[in-house]
Structures are given as structure tokens and as C-alpha cells.
Amino acid sequence: MRRIYLDHAATTPTHPEVVKAMLPYFTDVFGNPSSIYSYGQEAKGAIEEARTKVAELIGARSEEIIFTSGGTEADNHALKGVAYANERNGNHIITTAIEHHAVLEACKFLEGRGFIITYLPVDEYGLVDPQDVKKAITDKTILISVMHASNEVGTIEPISEIGKIAKEAEVYFHTDAVQTVGHIPLNVDDLSVDLLSISGHKFYGPKGIGALYVRKGVKLASLMHGGGQERRRRAGTENVPGIVGLGRAAEIASHEMSKEAERLACLRDKLIKGLEEKIDNIRLNGHPRKRLPNNVDISVDFIEGEAMLLNLDLEGICASTGSACSSASLEPSHVLLALGVPPEQAHGSLRFTLGRENTEEDVERVLEALPRIVAKLRAMSPFLKSIK
Numbered sequence: 226m227r228r229i230y231l232d233h234a235a236t237t238p239t240h241p242e243v244v245k246a247m248l249p250y251f252t253d254v255f256g257n258p259s260s261i262y263s264y265g266q267e268a269k270g271a272i273e274e275a276r277t278k279v280a281e282l283i284g285a286r287s288e289e290i291i292f293t294s295g296g297t298e299a300d301n302h303a304l305k306g307v308a309y310a311n312e313r314n315g316n317h318i319i320t321t322a323i324e325h326h327a328v329l330e331a332c333k334f335l336e337g338r339g340f341i342i343t344y345l346p347v348d349e350y351g352l353v354d355p356q357d358v359k360k361a362i363t364d365k366t367i368l369i370s371v372m373h374a375s376n377e378v379g380t381i382e383p384i385s386e387i388g389k390i391a392k393e394a395e396v397y398f399h400t401d402a403v404q405t406v407g408h409i410p411l412n413v414d415d416l417s418v419d420l421l422s423i424s425g426h427k428f429y430g431p432k433g434i435g436a437l438y439v440r441k442g443v444k445l446a447s448l449m450h451g452g453g454q455e456r457r458r459r460a461g462t463e464n465v466p467g468i469v470g471l472g473r474a475a476e477i478a479s480h481e482m483s484k485e486a487e488r489l490a491c492l493r494d495k496l497i498k499g500l501e502e503k504i505d506n507i508r509l510n511g512h513p514r515k516r517l518p519n520n521v522d523i524s525v526d527f528i529e530g531e532a533m534l535l536n537l538d539l540e541g542i543c544a545s546t547g548s549a550c551s552s553a554s555l556e557p558s559h560v561l562l563a564l565g566v567p568p569e570q571a572h573g574s575l576r577f578t579l580g581r582e583n584t585e586e587d588v589e590r591v592l593e594a595l596p597r598i599v600a601k602l603r604a605m606s607p608f609l610k611s612i613k
Contacts, residue, residue, distance in 0.1 A: 228541045229587045232409050233427075233519060233580035234404060235375050236543055239470070241427035246473040247431065249520050250466040253385060258463050259452065268465045282475040283402075283421065283439050284412035291455050292468050295435040296403040296424030300327040300370075302437050302448050302459070303420040307333050307368045309446035311397070315365035321353050322378060322563040324372055325401055329559075332370075341365070350512040351380035351564050359390045367395040373402040373411070373421075377560040377576060378511030379520025381405070388417025392608040403427050403435075407478035409486055419443050425467065428482075431472030431582070433561045434467030477532025489579050490518035493589050496577060497521055499592040508570065510561060519579040524561070524570040533575055536598040542591060545576045 230238075256264025258272055273287070293299045308318065320332055322344045328522040332342045343361045349351050353371060362369075369391050374381045382398055393400035400419035405411055406421075413421055421438040425431055439445055439458070451460030497509060506526035525533065530546030530582060537544055557571035566574075577591065585607025 227543045228543065229583070229590055230543045230544050231577040231579060231587070231591070232582065234576065234578035236426045236432065237296055237580055238582070239426075239431050239479060240474060242477060243430055243470045243473045247466040247470040247492075250469050254465075255311070258465060259454070261581070266346075268463075271465060272463055272468050275397075275468045275475075276556065278472040278475045278479075279423065279436050280484065282479050283406060283423075283438060284414055288442070288456070289438055291437045291439060291458050292339070292463060292471070293435045293437055293459065294433055294464070295507060296325075296401065296422050296427070297327040299403075299422035299435050299437040300325065300399075300401055300529050301331045302445070303422060304331040304368065304370060306445040306447060307397050307399070307443070308340055310444040311367040312340075314361075315363040315367040315570070316340045317343070317363055318368045319345065319358060319361045319366060321345045321347060321372070322372045323347055323351055323377075324370065325376055325403070325558045326370070328370055328401055334353055336613065341540070347563055349565050350515075350595075351375050351510075351560070352374075352512060352515070355386040355390055356385055362390075362394050362396060367378055368397045368399060370401070371400040371403040372465070372500065373400045373416075374409075374517050375406045375511065377558060378406075378522045378564070379516040380511045381409075381515045381517065382417045384418065387452060388470055391419075392417050408482055408517065409476065410483060420445075423471075425471040425474055428474055428478050431467050431470040434464055434471045434488045436471065481584050485581060486518040488581075492579050492585065493519060493521055495585065496579075496591060498590045499588070501519065501594060503596040508566070510566065510574065517578075521577040521579075523575055524566060525573045525575065525599055526570060527598065527606045528573050530572060532602050533573075533595070533598055536602070537591075537594065540590075540594045542594060545578075546574055554569045557582050 254267045254297035256268045258269040276290045277287045280290050290471040335341050345357050346355055371382055373384050388398050397419045400418050401422045406423045419440040423436040425434040447458050449460045507526045510522040534546055557568050
């Protein structure tokens, strides 16, 4: 039985060409980039080449890219860095109720240190209203942070509209673009963002590497102190193999993502249509059109998402659930609750996120297996029996 991986929003397999590009920097070109002799300078040159590739992918300048350990660090650096560097100008930050925990927990941390956070609501599809952002701005607002697309339900936010509002108000604007960079075309100038977070393992790069775009002129405090690496914005010896891998992944994405997004959107739509036809009492979460090309998030009434996941795994199909139960929490997804999904439906959520190795045959496998699994689980469901 061939295993089918449908959880690419969680992580992607490292592209073979990325691995190939990285290998010499573990063994042959192993120097410290801060060293002035040839081993070090070769490594430094590789870092700068990768920086250029990442910058080109998002329409930035190479000097505006800071390498990080991943998306979480990039989000933390954006929020805390702006907060600490600009607290004399204000202490108010605007974000949304559906952000990734890397943003929400950073905001919670800042709240404990005197900053005021406004958490904007979203509509039933997960869209934030740009006018709500505009109304929330005060003379103390120093930062707006809205994710480019939801890692859970796939809704793509109106970032360019919000960016224009932020620019007019002279407020810094950050977007967590971890789910969009390398998957859909984007340009930092078109989006009018000042800071943008990137994670390598979300688009076929290695784990443990990411980047933060920081527009020239943005006042940003450092979180890591020590040496002068990354233009004194992030101290510590650079992860040269990871950076090279991120650069190669960006290069590949720049050539392939538009065509791949079109292919995945077709598979996504086939999967959504098939599930809606074969399973009753299900809900598509997120916007029906303004969504990532690879994302299918559904809620299935009367059964738990974890039970469906375990049964899918027995069929060789890997997916994920929007419920946080598997991470030692009994609370359903904060994203689905923010969309107005009732808790009992939120607990019955499933997320399929397609990737470059998935085929139409994989979609057919899911459409054969999941309706059968749902029927079996509903037959023994205490939720269904209680309403009969």
C-alpha cells in the first residue's frame, strides 16, 4: 500500500535538489562565515547568494532579508523587535483572532509587559475586514500584524488593502506569509508590507531555517545579542547549509510555483466536490474561492477529527485535524471558533493540504476511504445517537 501524504501545511519533504545543494556545506565548505580566510569567505558568499534568491522570490532587496531559525522566530522578531524599538511612540498592536500561535503567544508576552493588543474578529470565512483594521488604529498604534493566509482553513487575507491603510496611517505592517511564500506569487511592494515572515520547510526547504523581510528604514530591535551577524540584527554563527537550502528552495519555487498552484487548485476542487457529494452533514471551512490552492479544510458532523485521522492513517493516508486535542488540549481550534463554527463541529475537523508529489489518484483514494470511515464512525457515534 502506497502511503499518501496530505499534510503539506505542517511540513513538506525537502526537495532533492535542495538536499543536493546543501551537502557540500556540511563537509567541504564548512568554514565559519565570519572567518576571513577562504573557507569562511566561501561560506559567506553562499549565504549572500541565497539571500539574493530569497529576496527575488518576494520582490525585496537582498539587504532586507534576515535569516532566522524558522517562521516562529521570524514572527517573534517582527512583533517584539518593532515593539521594543518603537515603544516611545506607542504601545498598541493590532492583530486578528486567527493568527498562528507564534504571533498570538508573542502578543500575549507583550501584553504582560504593558503593550495593548487589539484582536480583530473575522467573518464566517475567516476574512478580516480592512475597515475594522482602520477603525482600530489609534495614535498609539505602532504595528499591525495580519497573516497572509490561514495555515488552517486556507483563507487568503486582503493584505494589500490593509497595507495601504497601514501606510496612510504611518503604522508598521507585518504579515506572516509562512503558508504563501513559495506557493503563490507575492511581492512585498504590492502588499505594502514592512515585515514578512518566511519558513523554509513549508516550501520544500529544510527545517530549522527561515527569514524575516524587513523593509529598509524599519526600526527593529534585536532579539539575539552577541556577534555582528545578519547586519547586527541576529547574532550567532549562521546555519550555512540551511541558508543554502532555503535559497535553492526559493529558486525552484520562483520557476515552478505558478504552474504548480494551478495543478493543485484542480486537485483541491476535485477533492472538495467529491467530499461534498459523498458525505452528508459536512462543512467546508474557509473561503470557497479566496483560499490557498492546496487547502481543503472540512468539519464532519457527529464524529471526532482524531478518530478520522487514525482511521485514515490505517489506510495509509496522512492528514491533520483542526482540533488541538492531539496536542494535550481539550479545546477545539481557535481558528474555527473565530469563524463561528460550533465547538462540536470544530472537534470534527480535518485538513488536507496537497503537495508536489500528490496526484489525482491520491484524491480518488481519499474519496474512496473517507466516506467509508465516516459511515463506520457515525454508526457508533454517541453524538449522532443522542440526537436521534
